[in-house]
Amino acid sequence: MxxxxxxxxxxxxxxxxxxxxxxxxxxxxxxxxxxxxxxxISERKRAGEKIRHQALMLEGVTDILVSTDLDGMIQSWNKPAERAFGYSADEAIGRQVNEVVRSEYVKGSKEEADSEIREKGFWSGEVKAYHRDGNYLLTIASVSMILDGKGNPMGFLMMYHDISDRKKAEEKIHQQLQHLTALRRIDQAIAGSLDVHLVLDIALSQVITELNVDAAAVFLFDSVSMYLNFEIGKGFHATAYQALPLRIGEGYAGKAALERRIIQVQDLRSRTTDVLRSPTFAREGFQTYLGIPLIAKGEIKGVLEIFDRTQLQTDEEWLDFMEILAGQIAIAIDSTTLFKNLQKSNINLIHAYDATIEGWSRALDLRDKETEGHTQRVAELTIRLARAMDIGEDEIIHIRRGALLHDIGKMGVPDQILLKPGKLADTEWEIMRKHPTLAHDMLAPISYLQRALDIPYCHHERWDGNGYPRGLKEGQIPLAARLFAIVDVFDALTSDRPYRPAWSREQAIDHISDGAGKDFDPQIVELFLRMMDNPGNYTSQLLKY
Incomplete structure (x- = not known):
């Protein structure tokens, strides 16, 4: 012993x-x-004191900081570390780091991280940092070696930066992309078929998938008999769920149609109606019910029923998207008899698409606070430049969508590169330069956005052919991308960045002028400079220039 x-x-x-x-x-x-x-152990003690002193200097930072000696014994433990891991400084200091710091590598492994630290003295990656109660934070973790005055290793500094909010923003972007795709699928079904049963089958599949519910059904309203007749159901255990016809005002579906409002029931098992008492329905085991009136052009077309076998928790965003889906189903029903008026009926749907794209672009801005507002500004200024070139309004619609989504490819760029405050290494630049290609791969499958692809895919091409990703030059570069490239650079230069203050309007204009024929289309530069000299081309949002 x-x-x-x-x-x-x-x-x-x-x-x-x-x-x-x-x-x-x-x-x-x-x-x-x-x-x-x-x-x-004098040297070890001095090293430990130095580590604790260095950590104390960083005590005021909001990131999680933990320092250890070379043996992995914790030397310092700041307040954010206490909140993240659930141990006080008194409990943590002096213990082995593996005893109190539980983390899970999102990519790679601890062995790979340890190897990189030994070889390079530094490692960074995405990590789940676990609290002692089992909850966790998503973080960008970095581990660096602490050296003494002679360059000898004396310990390690671990820093964890909480990216939970940014991850939530990314998840929201992904969810919105799924919603947009679902809406488009229903729209294609409406435009491509007059078979209401086929269209509703596609629509109910999207309802169940996107709203994450167990079952859904549609009743169609017969204005002659004043009955709601069952048309189609999906997700039911019974091979052929068939509900009895309902009079307007009868049952939950009839009430939703009569009152033209959503009926929601959270404790369905405790309610008694003719349908709910039936053995077939009882075996389904549903707890939550929603009945949504399907209204098109002010007229009741039917009722959408949604069922779930749990106590379904809904929020405002979920209910809003449910209503959008219900609106599309109502349009689908209406289009079977009034197909000639479909284009007019779809105006609201197009507004929903564009509102989704705008929300998507705002979520992108949330990921990087340093560029907040950039997307809206460049979209507005690009539209004004396009109108100055007499581009038609039909095409400007697609230019605006492309401008709003110009940096969507950065979803695929890791946070440690996208949010790095200093200069990017060559390998990091290679990853960053992939974002136009990532944008193309992400948006190309969505036919609704096909004509908006030029800006996300080509806005980093240069007039002299030295741009990326394809090295296009002069007229090979799509016109929309040539317009946007000028506006994008101008806004970036006149905005504050972590690594430099904003340039003045005059400095930015001089830079754009110097880039004519090299970076930018010289004719568009000439038009842009004339436009910028005319204050009448500004909205209130653009007065910063």
Whole structure:
């Protein structure tokens, strides 16, 4: 058995020093001997004090900071670390870091991280940092080696930056993309078929998938008999869920149609109606019910019923999208008899698409606070430049969508590169330059956005052919991308960035002018400069220029 307590030892000359003594017993059973080894740990103590001092200087930061000595013993533990991991500084300091810091590598492994630290002295990656109660934060973690004045390793500094909010923004973007795709699928079904049953089958599939519910059904309203007749259902255990016809005002569906409002029931099992009492329905085990009136052009077309076998938790965003889906289903029903008026009926749907894209672009801005507002500004200024070139309004609609989504490809760029405050390394630039291609791959499958692809895909091409991703030059670059490239650079230069203050309007204009024929289309530059000299081309949002 061996013990290694720490104590204060005294040298022959009377000076004291911190030491660690190793005691062990030896013997053959007849007698016991003790051996002792005294180790001077002065350097280790000084290193630990230096680590704690350096950590104390960073105590005011909001990121999680933990420092250890070379043996992994915790030397400092700031307040954010206490909140993130659930241990106080008194509980953590002096313990092995693996005892209190639980983390899960989102990509790669601990072994890979340790290897990189040994080779390069630094590692960074996405990590789940676990609280002692089992909850976790999504973070960008970095581990760097602490060196003494002679360049010798003396410990490690671990920093965790909470990216939970940004991840939520990314998830919201992804959800909105799914919603947009679902809306488009229903729209294509409406435009491509007059078979209401086929269209409703597609629509109910999207309702169940996008709203994450168990089952859905549609009743169609017969204005002659004043009955709601069951048309189609999906997600039911019974092979053919068939509900009885309902008079307007009868049952939950009839009430939704009569009152033209959503009927929501959270405790369906405790309610009694003719349908709910039926053995077939009881076996379904539904708890939550929603009945949504399907209204098109002010007329009741039917009722959408939604069922779930749990206590469904809904929020405002979920209900809003449910109403959009219900609106499309109502249009689908109406289009079977009034197909010639479909284009007019779809105006509201197009507004919903564009509102989704605008919300998407705002969510992108939330991911990087340093560029907040950039997307809306460049979209507005690009539209004004397009109108100055007499581009038709039909085409300007697609230019606006492309401008709003110009940086959507940055969803695929890791946070540690996108949000890096300093200069990017060559390998990091290679990843950053992939974002136009990522945007193309993400948006190309959505036919609704086909004509908006030029800006997201080509806005980093240059007039002289030195741009990316394809090295297009001059007229090979789509006109929309040539317009936007000028506006994008101008806004970037006149906005504050972490690595530099905003340029003045005059400096930015000089830069654009100098880039004519090299970076930018010279004819468009000439028009842009004339437009910028005319204050009448500004909205209130653009007065910053």
């Amino acid at each position: 061996e013990h290694r307590p720490e104590l204060t030892a005294r040298r022959k000359d009377g000076t004291e020093f911190p030491a660690q003594i190793g005691l062990s017993t030896v013997g053959d059973g007849s007698e016991v001997l003790f051996t002792a080894v005294i180790i001077d």
